[in-house]
Amino acid sequence: MVRTAARSDDGETRDGGPARTPAALARLRGRAAASLPDRLRRVRAGGGLAVQAGLAAGLAWWVADDLLHIPQPLFAPISAVVALAASVGQRIRRTVELIVGVSVGVLIGDALIYLVGTGVWQLGLIVVLSIVVSVLLGGGPSVMVQAGATAVLIGTLSPVVENLEFPRFLAALVGGAVSLVVTAVLLPLHPLRVINRAATPALCLLADQLDTAADALRRRDASAAQGALDRLRDNKQEIAALTEAAQAAREATALSPVRWGSRQGPVGRYARAAEPIDRAMRNSGTLIRRAVTLIEEGEPIPETLPTAVSALAEATRLLRQEFAAGHEPDKAQERALQAVAGAGEAYRTGVGFSGSVVVAQVRTTTSDLFVASGVAQEEANRLVRHAFGPFEPD
Template identity: 40%
Template sequence: MALPIVQSAVAAGLAWVIATDVFDHKQAFFAPIAVVLCIGVGLGRRLRRVAELVVGVSVGIGVGDLLVSAIGTGAWQIALVVALAMTVSVFLDGGALITLQAGSSAVLVATLLPPGGHGGVNRMLDAFIGGLVGLATVVLLPGDPPGITRSHGQRIFAELAAALSGAAEAHTRRDAELAERSLSRARSTQQTIDDFRAALAAATEIAAFSPLRRRRRRRLGRYSTAAVPLDHALRNARVLLRRTVAAIHAGEPVPEPILTALDELAGAAVLLGRELADGQEPVRSAGKLRETAVLLDLSQSAAPSGHSAHVVFAQTRSLTVDLLEATGLDHESALAVLPPPPAAEPGLGARPGSDGAESTDSGTTDPRNDH
């Protein structure tokens, strides 16, 4: 949070100097405003933000100048100008920033800037100056892209490990309440995924803009590779925990090799998180996941009985594939690491883990999770 504040402060002052001293604008208040809107306290999509800013200013000033020149200023004139400016921006398929900026620009034209003068053109130029200065500041005073992503990524791996180890412990202790607590915690992880993806997009943008951070692209590439599989893994973990609760209530035992595999998956998730955070190739975590595949092969000789226990086994397979993909394997190569799945028991269907629980927990069903 401190870096965007410093960037905004430095760039706002610089934009004011450029607009007033270089372009001789007497009311260059919008140049530093544009800087703050461009950089903000959030990261990501700055080029689009600058474009929307300038478009919104242009629409607001254009509509405002035309109307104010004809109808003058006053309460009802301001209301009409704002309504028309925002309507035009909506019909132009503008985003929220364009629409809001069009409205605020129209207000300023109707109240502060004399109609028919050069104030409107100058303000559009000030918006452009502020946007460019904001972008230049981000390039010259960049953050740490891997650092932005690292903290968010670590939370995902920690939550995934907690879900997996919680499921294993709940089965071992036959503790349905523990499983339910783990499920409740896992259900709150979607925001963690969304925050991670937003941070990854911002970090990728910084690395693309700033030549000082381009060497970090490989590390960011590993996080990008892991992002979608991690989302799938957390969704599958929620399904697994739902069926864990059901299996414990139904008295359906889960073979010990599967529980060991769940603990191994939790350890592999933590290890993968560390390797990505340290900028290492995920070699050790990939090896640990291959060992987990061997455990799943052994567990097939003692396949679980009962619907929920069988789904737990199937979701453990799915999670192993998800984490293998997170290490960089493509889907087919990850599937090839695991032994062929056992034939589905009568009534269980051909898609393990697709009993409706996943759509209940996550809102979607991953069509690839039929491994």
């Protein structure tokens, strides 16, 4: 006897069967549509790397095969793509590691094959010793991987492919060199665009959570302030992306002749801003944490205190905008000093212990933003002290 699932009045089966399928499909389509813009942004961000990798692979093969007539030129395009696959900002280091790893693998593999021959246990011994030697030389994971992989190739292909050692090394050298030529001369990154793309999420995160904290102070909403603190602490992805982009900007301006002139301009200033922005994040975290305590303990909140925190948020947004446009961050600096002045007024009006810490962190974060904008630390501190005013009321 075939049983049919009972249906409720709205047409759904009680066991959650087929009647729910259209709703589930609708939700799935909604999620897919919502993620489409993010996927397209990722495609645009990775499109440049894809073109660089394709050009480097083709050019490396042409140089190794047609110009230098290297046997087994497959290693050249592989090396070019491996070097390009490194995080932007680390390609010079990855290329050097690639060559060092290949050299170690070739040296150990060739020496052991000569001494103990080939076979299963010999192959294992070659790989072990290649990795151990690369560690002794101070190599990182990339060097160890390249040394081990090259040792495998030498140990398995040398018996059937004569004189593989030097071509393998030369092909790796060609691939690494071609990857640098592509990134430095043929298709160089636009450093300002790269670092702006990475800095935007970090600076927006900081500004948004400062705004949330200011609103929480006005409403004495400790839970909202705690939420801002939790979100600001979860900043590893944004900070890592900013640090990597700063490395990429430095690398691009060092390698590419067309970018040399920007090393001391907006790109250089922007690249140097990664560390003080990270400090501003941490100091703002202390600010918001003390704001939570201030609210929970019922300390006085002068009207100018949340206003000062809001001004600090606006200064952060202005810094991002002026950085992106390649302008001097004058407006951001002016707004940051207004935040310090407001914090000074709040302090002289009267705050409790946690309130005084919030005031101090407005000063410290402002100093961080000044350093991020290219001002020396001593000058930033002097400007902050001047804007804060006297500690005692007039």
